[in-house]
Structures are given as structure tokens and as C-alpha cells.
Amino acid sequence: MIKHLFLLFFLGYVFCCSAQDGNICDGPYLNYKNGYGIIKLIDQKGKLVVDSFPESKKRSYEIVVHFSNHKNQDFSVLLRKKIEDEKTVWTAPDKIIAMSDIEGEFEATRNLLVKGGVMDSAYRWTFGKGSLVICGDLFDRGNDVMAELWLLYKLEDEAREKGGNVHTILGNHDVMNLSGDYRYVQQKYFDNAKLMQVEYATLYGRDTELGRWLRSKNTIEKIGDNLYLHGGISPAILARKMSLDVINEVCRPYYDQGHHLENFSDTSLRIFFGRDALFWYRGYFMDPRASQSFVDSTLAFYHAKRIIIGHTITDSNIASYYEGKIIGIDVNEHEGHSEAILVQKSRISVMDKDGKVRPIIAGPANSVIE
Numbered sequence: 001m002i003k004h005l006f007l008l009f010f011l012g013y014v015f016c017c018s019a020q021d022g023n024i025c026d027g028p029y030l031n032y033k034n035g036y037g038i039i040k041l042i043d044q045k046g047k048l049v050v051d052s053f054p055e056s057k058k059r060s061y062e063i064v065v066h067f068s069n070h071k072n073q074d075f076s077v078l079l080r081k082k083i084e085d086e087k088t089v090w091t092a093p094d095k096i097i098a099m100s101d102i103e104g105e106f107e108a109t110r111n112l113l114v115k116g117g118v119m120d121s122a123y124r125w126t127f128g129k130g131s132l133v134i135c136g137d138l139f140d141r142g143n144d145v146m147a148e149l150w151l152l153y154k155l156e157d158e159a160r161e162k163g164g165n166v167h168t169i170l171g172n173h174d175v176m177n178l179s180g181d182y183r184y185v186q187q188k189y190f191d192n193a194k195l196m197q198v199e200y201a202t203l204y205g206r207d208t209e210l211g212r213w214l215r216s217k218n219t220i221e222k223i224g225d226n227l228y229l230h231g232g233i234s235p236a237i238l239a240r241k242m243s244l245d246v247i248n249e250v251c252r253p254y255y256d257q258g259h260h261l262e263n264f265s266d267t268s269l270r271i272f273f274g275r276d277a278l279f280w281y282r283g284y285f286m287d288p289r290a291s292q293s294f295v296d297s298t299l300a301f302y303h304a305k306r307i308i309i310g311h312t313i314t315d316s317n318i319a320s321y322y323e324g325k326i327i328g329i330d331v332n333e334h335e336g337h338s339e340a341i342l343v344q345k346s347r348i349s350v351m352d353k354d355g356k357v358r359p360i361i362a363g364p365a366n367s368v369i370e
Helices: 002-021 055-060 106-115 145-161 172-179 187-195 209-215 244-257 267-272 292-302
Strands: 026-033 036-042 048-054 062-065 075-078 096-099 131-135 165-169 220-223 226-229 306-309 319-321 326-328 340-344 347-351 357-359
Touching (some): 026 145, 026 187, 026 209, 036 055, 062 145, 075 145, 131 220, 131 226, 131 306, 145 165, 145 209, 165 226, 172 209, 172 244, 209 244, 220 244, 244 267, 292 306
Parallel strands (some): 096 131, 306 326
Antiparallel strands (some): 026 036, 036 048, 062 075, 096 340, 340 347
16 A cells, blocks of 8 residues: 555656646747737746737837746747748758758757757857758647747748748648647647637637748748658649649648638649648658659659658658658657758758768668558
8 A cells, every 4th residue: 555655656746747847838929919919928837928019119029938947948039020921942052951840849959950050059040051941840749839930930030141041841730730620739738728818729820920920831842953841742743733833822822721621612722731732642651652753753843853851750760762862851759859861962961969960871662650
């Protein structure tokens, strides 16, 4: 009996410590109403804090992201004057770091960006004219989604001031959150929405700063000779013979409807949000498997050399497939795996969580899905 009581006490202590160790802060969430910006956040004590400012003074208002568990990691963000849709095709810089499926794992992402020289410990861009690419999935599973969103928003501005770029490409989890599919959302975010007296669905609406920013993003981009996206280019998409610019133009107005294909009045658009979508397709790894000739024809049509994707974890990622023409970069951040690729002209290497670089390996022809 004593042993059982001790075990219960020990488990309760561990649970309590774990809860305290995690970041209880959330936000800031910023929406606009009647000419004002309204800020809501959950502070270091788990309490709701509300503030506002005239929208005309947006450029002088500073967003502060807090961490209850690492107060020395707080950072501030200046709001931008205007959010514009991203362009699709870019000239390649001398160096690119690409990663995917960060899904709210802020600590691992922060560490990787610091070790990789993308930013310093004070969140200042240090990558010069280089580019950071996120191949989708910012939302769900992790504990610090908002912190990740604000960090990318901040770095995007700073990078461009230095001649660099941050490319945030949408994945399936991002479109799910914009369109009402919340099956993987952590309970923390629903509880905090309730505390803020709003519905979770409104947190990234069209009247919010980050909602507008997310809707400016693409589903696919071409940087130099490489295509960057979340899932892959399916036969159904390639059969449309649409340019990358047109694909993004077609998809962007419907991010809010991605979970409601039955509401698409133009049924031909459903293909861009169903299982063949650029952010859902898994045909490079799962049956029916894409053939080498199909991959070759895809690259030929888009005048590219490689397709770089996240979305699907295999037992060998990060690795190259299909004669080096498909690069899979999804690793399980939630289990402590944190890696990215470093692209330097035609050379692609793997960068680990300590910033060490090694050659990329060739994955097996028949990859096993974890």
C-alpha cells in the first residue's frame, strides 16, 4: 500500500513538473476591428492580457512573444505596414537552409536556426543574402505554434532588409487550421481561445495579422533549379499543365475552404485540396507509387532539377530518392529529431541539430513509412 501511494505521489510530481516546465504563454493574437488593433495573450501566469492601439499607429506597435519557461528567450516583433502575396519563382542565393513540419516545436526550431547560422540567440537574422525555406506544417501537435509564426514573420522582414529571404510554404496542417479541420490541434489552444472568449476558428481569420500573413503564402515555389513544396506533385496536378504561378493564384482564395470540398462550386478546383493536392500527395513513398519516368516528366515540365518536400516521414529521412531528384526532409521533431538541408548551388547536405553538416544519403527504393 505504501509503495502504491509513493508511486502515485511520484507520478503526480512528475506530471506537475512537466506541466510547469512547458510554456504556458500563448499569443499574442492580433485582430483588427473598427480601426483598432486588438491584442490578446496568455501571460506567464496563465492569465489573459488585453491591449489595443489605433491601426494608424501599427508600425510603431511592438509585439512581444513571452515564454514562461525560458524568459530569456522572449522576443519582440515590429508589425509590417502591408502584407502582399508572395511571388512564386525566385533566383537561388548562394545558400539555402530548408526544413519542414516544425509543428509548434519552437525550442527545436530555435536551436536549429541558431546552430545553422540563420539567426543569433537574440533572434537577429545572421544569414546574410541566404534563404530559409519552411516546406509546410507550422500548426498542430507542438506547444508553441504562435511563437513559431511570429518568429518567421519577424525573420522575413529582417532577411529582406539584408538581401535574404524567408519562404514559408503552406502544408496540409496549415490549410486544415485555416479551413476548420482541427483534429490535431492541442487542447491548450482551445482552452486559451475559451479564456479569450472567442472561438478557435477566429484566431487566424482574415481580420487577424497572422491570418492575413498566412493567406499570402504559396503552396509551391521554385528557387533556382529546385521546387519546394509540402507533399508532392501528383499525376492529376501535372495533367493540368498549369504554371506554378497559376497554381498558387488558383489555390490562394480557397485556403479557407480546404476542408469543405463539397462547397466548391467549381468542382475542378477540388483536386487542389483533396488527396492529390500539393500539400497532401504521398505518391513518392506510398502506393500507388510514382514512377521514375513520372518524376522526370514533372521536372522537365517545370524546368527543374529536384523536388524538395516534407509531409512524409520515412525510416531514412533526410535522404534523396528517385536518382536524387526527390529530397525528403521531414523528420519527427516531436521525438527529438531535428535536421535540415543545406543547399549550396548543386550540392545538398544534411545539417544536424548541432549545425554539423554531412553528405545526404540515398534512401531505399521502397521506403518504410513510420
